[in-house]
Amino acid sequence: MVEDKAVHMDSSYSLVLWLVYYLCLLQKQHYIPNVAVAALLQFLSVFFGVIAQISPQISGISRYFPRTLQQLEKLMGTQPEGRVRYVYCEKCSSIFSYNDCILKIGSEVQSKVCKYRFSNGSQSCNGALLKCVERPNKSKVFYPLKIYCYTPLYNYISVLVKRPGFCDLCDHWKGENKDTDALKDVYDEKVWSNFLTYDGGPFLLGAYTYALMLNIDWFKPCKHTEYSVGAVYLTIMNLPRRIRFRQENAVLIGLIPGPKEPKRDVNTVLGPLVEELLKFWDGVKMTIFSDSASVLVRCVLLCVAFDIPASRKVCGFLGHSAILGCSKCLKKFPGPVGQRDYSGFDRTQWPKRTLAEHRKNIYSIRKSSTITG
Ligand SMILES: [Zn+2]
Ligand SMILES: [Zn+2]
Structure with missing residues (x-):
């Protein structure tokens, strides 16, 4: 009996695959937009659900049939699986693994705060990372306030x-011939x-x-x-x-x-x-x-x-409203924020940035522990 059920489910899976492959082919051939396919999937999943209640033999089809485009892509194997969820600090946009955000003191579990140190001083971010939810049985669960999905x-x-x-x-x-100096690609x-x-x-x-x-x-x-x-x-x-x-x-x-x-x-x-x-x-x-x-x-x-x-x-690079606001050259735009002086279009006076100089600056910033190095 169990074996019969397994065979039945396998044949249901094959039927669903047949149907979704045809749907994808139809979408490609007739340029059907994703919204239309999503609506069709939603309708068919409800339809198969109702049919399965009348005839339990096709409950396998209802179970395997994708309800959304994401489920369809998963079934077809066209989208990768295995996303990693990092805890995200909204205040400073740092990311952490979940286990690094948990603090255990004896049997007590607490959420850590963000320890990112801003470059403009020695102050830590101290942004909240997890929220505590109490279950009906009084046990505590910690959920990330924000998640960076990778x-x-x-x-x-x-x-x-x-x-x-x-x-x-x-x-x-x-295999392409490069017969001219034209920048085609x-x-x-x-x-x-x-x-x-x-x-x-x-x-x-x-x-x-x-x-x-x-x-x-x-x-x-x-x-x-x-x-x-x-x-x-x-x-x-x-x-x-x-x-x-x-x-x-x-x-x-x-x-x-x-x-x-x-x-x-x-x-x-x-x-x-x-x-x-x-x-x-x-x-x-x-x-x-x-x-x-x-x-x-x-x-x-x-x-x-x-x-x-x-x-x-x-x-x-700094933002475009900064004194050194250009990512290509070192032209200075003096004046307070919002009132920068963008005059002076003598391009010979705009020293170009170089990759070597940029790398040197980044390495020295990484090595420095305070804003002045
Ligand atoms: Zn932070
Ligand atoms: Zn420039």
């Missing part, structure tokens, strides 16, 4: 390389040619090496509310431009909670990604679609693409 880069890349044709599409640029740029080889061996010219572009932007998820959520996402530049920016090829690494953009930098939020990029620079083993043996996959962050406020927060 999907590891490994999870995304391992799903993408298993997709049929993905690795071949990423090699398309290797990123492959014609210096930033790409600089990474074709590295340390005497092929890098981007090698197999399974992917160049990434980072973008961070804030958006309002709901109309008529002042609540901004930050999306941290990567684009795989090896892909042809016609499909590079499609939703299914975007690597949504993290979601920064609101209600406002962080006032200072987003360095701690980028920490987990930096850790992973360091590993991917040396190469990470994973299996791909066309080969059952694991291969070495490498990734490099080649460039960043932001609007001006986000670029300053991510790349270590």
Whole structure:
């Protein structure tokens, strides 16, 4: 009897897969928008639920059938699983693992406060991290006040390389002729040619090496509310431009909670990604679609693409209303905040910033313990 039920559930799962594959095919062929598919999924899930009550034999279909687009993507295996939830400090935008926020004194459990030290003095942030909820049985549970949701880069890349044709599409640029000096795509740029080889061996010219572009932007998820959520996402530049920016090829690494953009930098939020990029620079083993043996996959962050406020927060520059408000040169804009003097368009008097100088400044800031070093 138990065996019969298991076989029945397996056949239900196959039927659901058949149906959702057809729905996806239909959406692709007829350019059906996501909202329409979401509405159809919602209706069909209710419909199968009602049918299952009349005829319990199809309860398996009702159980497996996706109710939302997210569940559909999970069923199809097109989206990675395994998100990591960090506790997020709203006051200073630092992130912590949950266990680091718990303080145990004997049998008493308390929430720690944020210990981030601001660079403008020795004061700690002291922002609240967890809230205590008392259960009916009088036991206490601590929940994060804000969560930074991070999907590891490994999870995304391992799903993408298993997709049929993905690795071949990423090699398309290797067969293109560069017969003019026209800058038609990123492959014609210096930033790409600089990474074709590295340390005497092929890098981007090698197999399974992917160049990434980072973008961070804030958006309002709901109309008529002042609540901004930050999306941290990567684009795989090896892909042809016609499909590079499609939703299914975007690597949504993290979601920064609101209600406002962080006032200072987003360095701690980028920490987990930096850790992973360091590993991917040396190469990470994973299996791909066309080969059952694991291969070495490498990734490099080649460039960043932001609007001006986000670029300053991510790349270590001051905001555009600062005295040194330009990220390209060291032209000074004197005057108090809000009344800066932006005159003086003699470009020869605008000394350009250099990468070496920027790196030197960042290293000296990292080493210093106070604002004056
Ligand atoms: Zn804090
Ligand atoms: Zn400038």
